[in-house]
Amino acid sequence: MQVSREIIDKLDGFPILFKFGERGTGKSTSMDWFMALFGYQNGNRQSVSKQNTVKSVIRRMTLPRSFPFFLDDYRNQETNSQAPDMTSNILNWYHRIGTAMAKKSTDHQTIETPMKACVVMTGNDKPNDAAVLSRLVILNFNKFLKREELQTVSEVAEHTDRFSEFLGLILQNYETIRGQFFFNLKASQKYLSDQCFEGRTVNNWAIILAGYECVNHLLPGLSSWFQDFESFRSEICSAIRKEQSLHTEHNPIHEFFQSMEHYATQRFDPSSEPPGRYFALDHRHFRIKEFEVVRDHTGAVIYQGPILAIHLTRIIHKDKCDLM
Numbered sequence: 001m002q003v004s005r006e007i008i009d010k011l012d013g014f015p016i017l018f019k020f021g022e023r024g025t026g027k028s029t030s031m032d033w034f035m036a037l038f039g040y041q042n043g044n045r046q047s048v049s050k051q052n053t054v055k056s057v058i059r060r061m062t063l064p065r066s067f068p069f070f071l072d073d074y075r076n077q078e079t080n081s082q083a084p085d086m087t088s089n090i091l092n093w094y095h096r097i098g099t100a101m102a103k104k105s106t107d108h109q110t111i112e113t114p115m116k117a118c119v120v121m122t123g124n125d126k127p128n129d130a131a132v133l134s135r136l137v138i139l140n141f142n143k144f145l146k147r148e149e150l151q152t153v154s155e156v157a158e159h160t161d162r163f164s165e166f167l168g169l170i171l172q173n174y175e176t177i178r179g180q181f182f183f184n185l186k187a188s189q190k191y192l193s194d195q196c197f198e199g200r201t202v203n204n205w206a207i208i209l210a211g212y213e214c215v216n217h218l219l220p221g222l223s224s225w226f227q228d229f230e231s232f233r234s235e236i237c238s239a240i241r242k243e244q245s246l247h248t249e250h251n252p253i254h255e256f257f258q259s260m261e262h263y264a265t266q267r268f269d270p271s272s273e274p275p276g277r278y279f280a281l282d283h284r285h286f287r288i289k290e291f292e293v294v295r296d297h298t299g300a301v302i303y304q305g306p307i308l309a310i311h312l313t314r315i316i317h318k319d320k321c322d323l324m
Contacts (some may be wrong), residue, residue: 002179004118007207013094013135015204018074019122020139027122028251031070037167038067054084061115074123087129094135095118107275134200137208138243169218180217195237197198205240211235251291285311 004014019027028045033043046057046069046316075083092098098112127133170177188206197205216226263281272278292307 003178006178006182007185008096012109012202013203014096014118014199015135015137015200015207016090016093016119016121017139018126018136019120019139020126021124023071023124025141027141028072029120031072031120034068035070040186045070047072047188048074048084048086050082054086054089058089058113059114061117062113067117068120069117071119071121074121074125074127075136076123076125078127078128078316079125087127090127090132090135098322120161128279137194137204141245175216177214181210181214184213188213191233194235197237201244205236287311 007014008286019030019063021027031045044051046060048054048057048071058073075152077083077085096115098114117255126138127136183207189202190211192202192206212232213226215228216223260281264279267280268277269280288307289309291305293301294303294307296302
């Protein structure tokens with residue numbers, strides 16, 4: 001919260017916590033007790049939809065100052081045509097950059113909307129943009145929470161009085177915690193750099209590790225949690241690498257279909273002329289057989305059923321090489 005403003009000055013950004021998982025894994029439920037920690041006892045989740053536009057959400061972001069802003073049910077616009085593209089918004093939120101929007105008046109002026117809140121998001125989808133992903137700390141609910149544990153998540157929100165005591169303890173010891181946090185932050189940055197992570201990955205996860213270590217100084221009774229801290233850090237590094245491999249993994253099938261989409265929607269056949277121009281790849285290159293038997297080199301049947309054949313003979317040589 002208060003420390004986040006100094007982090008912005010030092011690191012030029014503050015990561016967005018993104019809780020990702022299938023429907024029913026407890027993303028929104030856990031958000032309720034996150035909100036209870038900060039005094040939102042009845043929940044105050046926002047979402048982007050036809051009833052609640054991006055502009056409406058941004059206006060609500062002018063209200064909190066450093067306290068978390070909870071955005072529920074993110075949808076990726078690339079997989080859901082009804083969802084708005086929030087790429088630029090997420091980049092702005094990371095850097096705490098305001099958004100200019102029209103005033104509710106007839107003078108057609110724009111005003112700068114300050115955005116100083118920490119952002120917590122949930123979603124069944126994840127953003128596909130690499131720049132956005134580098135600014136997220138992704139908590140994968142599918143992997144790290146067991147279903148029997150999820151049943152007890154909602155019980156945490158029943159103890160809001162204890163949450164207020166916890167916040168009071170933090171405020172009473174703020175200067176001590178602040179000093180310890182930035183000491184741990186520097187040490188965590190060095191540790192993650194030594195693990196060969198780069199850029200925002202180091203900064204984003206160093207914040208998480210430094211905050212976790214501060215709990216040990218704030219609540220000594222939980223010192224048993226830190227007896228195997230090295231194993232915890234190693235587990236964090238493994239989770240980061242696994243998440244990164246999902247983003248950078250070479251998948252020739254995906255590349256093939258992306259190339260097909262490019263030639264079918266953007267690349268015109270150079271032999272065609274207006275007004276009858278057509279794309280380099282279209283229905284002329286596809287044939288369907290309702291039933292075909294496919295055998296391996298021994299003659300054994302490995303598939304039987306409908307077949308889609310793709311003929312690339314009418315695509316010029318260079319394009320065909322690119323497509324293949």
